[in-house]
Amino acid sequence: MPVKLTEVAREAGVSLATASRVLNGSARTPAEDIAKRVRAAAEELGYVANAQAQALAKSTTGLVGLVVHDIADPYFSTFAHGVQKVASLSHHQVLLAGTDLPSEDAPPGDAELAAVRAFISYRTDAIILAASRVTDEDPRLAAALERYINSGGRVVVLGATKIAGASSLMVANKAGAMALATALIEHGTTHFAILAGPAERNTARARVDGFVEGLQAASLVPLATVHGPFTSRGGYDATVDLIHRLGLLAPTPNTTTGADTSRFPSPSGSPLCILVANDVMALGAMTALRTHGFRIPDDVQVAGFDDIPTLRDHSPALTTYRLPLEQMGQRAAELALEPQLRSPVTITGEVVLRESAGFTAPTTGK
Amino acid sequence: MPVKLTEVAREAGVSLATASRVLNGSARTPAEDIAKRVRAAAEELGYVANAQAQALAKSTTGLVGLVVHDIADPYFSTFAHGVQKVASLSHHQVLLAGTDLPSEDAPPGDAELAAVRAFISYRTDAIILAASRVTDEDPRLAAALERYINSGGRVVVLGATKIAGASSLMVANKAGAMALATALIEHGTTHFAILAGPAERNTARARVDGFVEGLQAASLVPLATVHGPFTSRGGYDATVDLIHRLGLLAPTPNTTTGADTSRFPSPSGSPLCILVANDVMALGAMTALRTHGFRIPDDVQVAGFDDIPTLRDHSPALTTYRLPLEQMGQRAAELALEPQLRSPVTITGEVVLRESAGFTAPTTGK
DNA sequence: TCAAGCTTGGAAAGCGCTTTCCAATATATG
């Protein structure tokens, strides 16, 4: 039904080849007067090139596939925004898939594989894997990706990967977590608990490892480690669990002056600090603490990871490790679309010490 | 480079037609033994159908285009998540475009048009427009969409539209805003100011209209209306502006007991309430107020719109109008993919009264 | 003036699939 190039060519009184050459960037450019005629005809008929046909003929689609876990999570949506920016700049469209939803036909755990297969089917020029599962674990995924790479596709993985030919965007998850823990210890905190993310995510694992090593360096060990999903709810539940496991007692409601007689671990020392593997989860943890009558940072301290944009408006401000999420998305897209770039690219962030861990707000505001 | 159907057919010793019939759902199903041979060959060779070629042959792509404003905004990312869910259930891939980034070739304001043209070029089966600009305004956009619809494409617009043949998902922006204003008035608030979003968004306009009408119904008028972008920063800046315009004075810092001698509009009445057209902006407004020494809700009240998921962890809890964002995305996708559905579908939400406007938390927590 | 080089438009061969016919075989009917 839509007008096709043949019609434009006929209308302009030129051949198919000529019309193609003037309308869709070719090395050869027909004479200006002819070109003008063709463009006029195209405009008049409302011609829109059929990208599918072009893809078939040129064997390149102008598509880049992005697989995230949950697009509604600020971590992924910010990353996606960065990807989009670069993609649009280089005239690419982004195909989005999420691994958190019921996948087409694949079993629950195979959402990532299903997404990759779909992308391969659409012959995307590149695939960016940000879902952060342990991608190398599934041999079918690895096989599919390697075949894809061998037939010219580019693959970028957020994190380390064993897949031959894939580029990787290394993120200082472990080092960052270590640095964060160290900074808190230097500030005088002596007791820590950890809220880890889901065990199958290597991002989560790396961060927890970093926390633990940071503590170890100061001869400390976490009082407890609780796992939970990377969501606000997950942080909330894990915190409630932690409160029970550690037997934490909130100051009695009427102690408005803040008598910390029941403070854990002791009335005198610095309060317990909960190291959380991710900001979203940390936010949920803070809500749980507040709901149970703990003051932050007076009774319990909290630290997160990522520095997601929404943190800007939180009070008390969350201590965290800032990752340049948007920029990471851009880098990933660049690695995907500019073949000459060398991998791996390493991304580091910085420790951001704020109120939730007992630091005074350095004239935050804006 | 990737294996093609011809090779699978040869390997299995059948014709191209037969191979196609067994592998890619056709009405006719070859005999079971033959089918088995074909499937085995496909599996062995790692055959993945070329979706572009299929699209060309079948003239249907299995693609649905989604254009949002900013995928990093919780409003859009939650909506997108809903779209994704339905799309993946009906075996569709989502092509994502954002109108907030520098577009390929189109001038700054034309990002939406550029996105739509790209989608049309890729022959997506449907296009969902959630960018919420006044879509009907641009005749080129309208023309492109109508041509698209005439050639079989489906279009779903978030909000009203004049485009013939497009389905629309009507959202109770105005009615919701009115209901919210009314509820606050009933609660005793007498003085209001409005933080409006960008003027070119009809979502923003409808909400402001609703606020104003709600006030009018009680013979009130907003003390001031400040415009700003739909971002945290926009809310912050607009609030600072408002503070100056209204000459608001925060209680003196040392008045720890909360002596509201300088409270606006008067020490005795209920405090000023700022109605904000969107939650993200409202969060920024709260930060600005806090930074300037105002207590919420004691000195100034705030109300937002949307009830984005991240609100869950905010304190004080934000009074708002809850929109079923995720569900809206699902409905939009359903309208886009299930032709028999009748449009328009109307979405309503509900007033949620919380701490930020002086309501006591109804045992929120979780 | 003519050969040797350019430039330029067009014909036609794919790109990898789906699907319509057709022919061939198998099954049912008189």
Add this chain to the structure above:
DNA sequence: CATATATTGGAAAGCGCTTTCCAAGCTTGA
């Protein structure tokens, strides 16, 4: 047993483009 009717696999014609050759028509230089 012969004829009519299903079934089933295959040949081939597209789907809408790009791009390689070709054949003209021009320009240039000796």
